[in-house]
Amino acid sequence: MASITLDKIVKTYGASTAVHGIDLQIADGEFVVLVGPSGCGKSTTLRMIAGLESISGGTLKIGARVVNQMEPKQRNIAMVFQNYAIYPHMTVHQNIGFGLYTSKLSRAEKDARVQEVGRILGLSHLLERRPAALSGGQRQRVAIGRAMVRDPQAFLFDEPLSNLDAQLRGQMRLEIKQLHQRLGSTIVFVTHDQVEAMSMADRIVVMREGRILQVGAPMELYNRPADMFTARFIGSPEMNMLDAELSGDGLGFGANAGRVALVPDALPPGLRQASSPRVAVGIRPQDLAPLNAGTTGAALVLHGTVRVAEPHGSETFVHLDLPSGSVIARAPAAASYRPGDAASFKADRDSIRYFDRETEKLVA
Amino acid sequence: MSRSATAPVPRSIRPGAIIAWTCLFVGGVIMITPLLFMFSTSLKSAGEVFDLRLVPANPTLQNYVRVLSDGRFLGWFLNSTLIAVITTVSCLFFDSLVAYTLAKFRFPGRKLVFLAILSTLMIPTEMLVIPWYLMSSSLGWTDTYWGIMFPGLMTAFGVFLMRQFFETVPDDFLEAARIDGLNEFTIWWRIAMPLVTPALSALAIFTFLGNWTAFFWPLIVTTDRDLYTLPVGLSSFAVEQSIQWEMIMTGAALSTIPTLLIFLFFQRYIVRGVMLAGVKG
Known part of the structure; x- marks a missing residue:
């Protein structure tokens, strides 16, 4: 050898x-x-x-x-x-x-x-x-x-x-x-x-x-x-990528750039030094969980409309249309989602990755 | 419910099929008639030759006895066999060696070489015979086996045919062998050649038949009767003592035997799909 x-x-x-x-x-x-x-x-x-x-x-x-x-x-x-x-x-x-x-x-x-x-x-x-x-x-x-x-x-x-x-x-x-x-x-x-x-x-x-x-x-x-x-x-389904913009108030998504989705305190320190304000927010479908009533502490919450639900037996992948794009999220197999339903998913702060839109490199 | 319970329905036959079958049948008859007459005439006595009945009135094997007991016929038969076998082996070897090189190696001028070889296919034999003859006589090749054989030892057609087949051999086979440490000649011989046996068989049949029936060039390059090939020898029956049709037909009938044997031997190798088994894709 x-x-x-x-x-x-x-x-x-x-x-x-x-x-x-x-x-x-x-x-x-x-x-x-x-x-x-x-x-x-x-x-x-x-x-x-x-x-x-x-x-x-x-x-x-x-x-x-x-x-x-x-x-x-x-x-x-x-x-x-x-x-x-x-x-x-x-x-x-x-x-x-x-x-x-x-x-x-x-x-x-x-x-x-x-x-x-x-x-x-x-x-x-x-x-x-x-x-x-x-x-x-x-x-x-x-x-x-x-x-x-x-x-x-x-x-x-x-x-x-x-x-x-x-x-x-x-x-x-x-x-x-x-x-x-x-x-x-x-x-x-x-x-x-x-x-x-x-x-x-x-x-x-x-x-x-x-x-x-x-x-x-x-x-x-x-x-x-x-x-x-x-x-x-790497990973299947592939990682969700959402266009977002950084401002002094925090991070806002796409068309809703004005509306702040994440306040500065929720953002990783490295991101504040990013050269470009245009970032892509990457979240794996496996890191998006249904938002139940009473959940607290989630860094990011996405509200959208169900387009398709794909049951895989052990889990169900929900394709969600957001105002600023679309994402795939993993839900428990038991959950039932019908097209057109409103649904909300949350992601933990640690599971979110930020990429520079220009260089496509990981920022934080 | 069993099928036999229903009345048999005649299978509908398309009009196109009837026309096709008729054409094939007529073609088949046209092809086989001369052969039948050849065998029929070979079984007739000299007086009966111009009686055109297909079944001889008094069939006899006397012609065969005469032809086979004539030492010249056997000599010509052996000459033809020797020449056809050597040229066939030579063509299979050299044509496929050249073809493999043209199909599987990338070198400058590769396409040009191939085109040059192909272009020789456009030149009719009749045009080549004179230069061949001049060459043979100046080199002392007339009235030798070599003189009869040399134009056919490699053929452009064989190179073309084999190249097309080598193109279909996946490179993976050759690369795998290269990694296993074989040299290029061994790769050709041990790997590529067995994969193109159908093409080799076809080429063997073509080459053997072509040389077995070759008439024009052997006639020109030989004057020694002992060196005649079978077709040249048979034609000499026609010129010396009036035309002995029954003898010519008997000789011709005998001369079909090796071609039949060659065909029967090689046709079982002409099976497509040998190559498909080892590679998927």
């Missing part, structure tokens, strides 16, 4: 730049997820680590070695592809064993390794089958097996779950995480699905337009997103 170090890594295609000099330290044995919308440079970054794309600038190290100019095979990494890329003309055994094609092990040793990997992944009874006779989840396991058999320095996963159905995806997520716990291997995992990122990663790297926006543990990103993009991207 090994650490991976990206130092000002750049990727250009002709005149366009796909990755703008990113820095990232991945520790030995760490599970890092690169997440972002399509075109954010996450797959390109992964492919540069794999050696499938040339590096236009910067230094890439795997362990202590600079690998910029090395062929993929010299880097001793393994990769699992979105489309599995298991060979249809070979059996499961041959596919897994193919990872050892260039190894100098004896035939018996190779066979033992394949059997061992097959056992770990629960493929022992399928070793003589061809990929056509396997389910999607089994195929993905074969692809992982081919990566594992070589005992590489690091595993790279390029959106490996995006072709699976929702149920299988959840199951494979768990399996990959367990595999990581068991093998203790360095894993770099690329996905556009924030649920995958949140549930598997030791650390998440949020990328957008070829730049890293934020790196941190899942809960760190969830609780203190560095900017509006990350705030919206």
Whole structure:
């Protein structure tokens, strides 16, 4: 196993730049997820680590070695592809064993390794089958097996779950995480699905337009997103954002800017030093609770009209139209909301995040 | 309620289908008639050849005995087999190697090279025969196997066909193999080639048939009767002692056997969807 170090890594295609000099330290044995919308440079970054794309600038190290100019095979990494890329003309055994094609092990040793990997992944009874006779989840396991058999320095996963159905995806997520716990291997995992990122990663790297926006543990990103993009991207449903304006009297919302929703004392100290008076107020739906008669001490109360209520079984998400925008709020499953009803929700002072409208950065 | 309880309803047949079937039937008859006459004539005696009945009045295998006991026929048969097999193997190997490079590698001038190869498809063989002949005679290739084979060892058509198929092989397969440490040649041979077996089979059939039936170039480049290919040899039945139709037809009937075998052998590989199993997307 090994650490991976990206130092000002750049990727250009002709005149366009796909990755703008990113820095990232991945520790030995760490599970890092690169997440972002399509075109954010996450797959390109992964492919540069794999050696499938040339590096236009910067230094890439795997362990202590600079690998910029090395062929993929010299880097001793393994990769699992979105489309599995298991060979249809070979059996499961041959596919897994193919990872050892260039190894100098004896035939018996190779066979033992394949059997061992097959056992770990629960493929022992399928070793003589061809990929056509396997389910999607089994195929993905074969692809992982081919990566594992070589005992590489690091595993790279390029959106490996995006072709699976929702149920299988959840199951494979768990399996990959367990595999990581068991093998203790360095894993770099690329996905556009924030649920995958949140549930598997030791650390998440949020990328957008070829730049890293934020790196941190899942809960760190969830609780203190560095900017509006990350705030919206991490968490489901996405964080509510309300335009607001700061004045000497306090904070007022959108069209009602004149009306003060939060007095200065309720605002965090950092916000008063914000350069711009235009801020976005971010509140997670999970932090908005129904305002019951007699509740006191809430920092912010939102009054609106119910547009849609979405029961999820364990909870109900209420889409609320406000004079200054719309929000999603979480209500207990038992609560009943009908479209057109008036409803009020409250948020605690600590759960509110403030972003600068201009820079989109977290202010407080 | 069981289906048999209801009266059978005749399935309605669309008028378009009737026209299509009629056309196909007529086409089929037109295609198969010469073949039937070939077999029929091969079973007739010399005096009966111009009796155009399809079923010979006195069928005989005498022609087959004569043709097969004639040493020349077997020699020509072997010449044709050797030439068709070598050119087919060569085409499968070199055409797909070039095609793979053009389909899967990005290098300057790649499109130009492909266009240049394609453009040779526009030139008819008749135009190429003279330069080929001049080249062969100045290099001493006339009346050699090499002289007969060399124009067909690589074909632009094969490159074109294989390139189209290699384009459909997902890059993931090749990249996975690259990460597993295979060199580019091994990736082509062990990964890409097995994935395009349907195309290889089609190309094998085309190339084999093309070379098996090739007439014009072998006729020009050979004067030694021992080097004749089967079509050239058969045609020589026609020129030397009056035209022996029954012999020509017998030779032709025999010459269809390898082409049938080749087709039967390769057609089972022409199954689409082999590739779809390993990749989802």
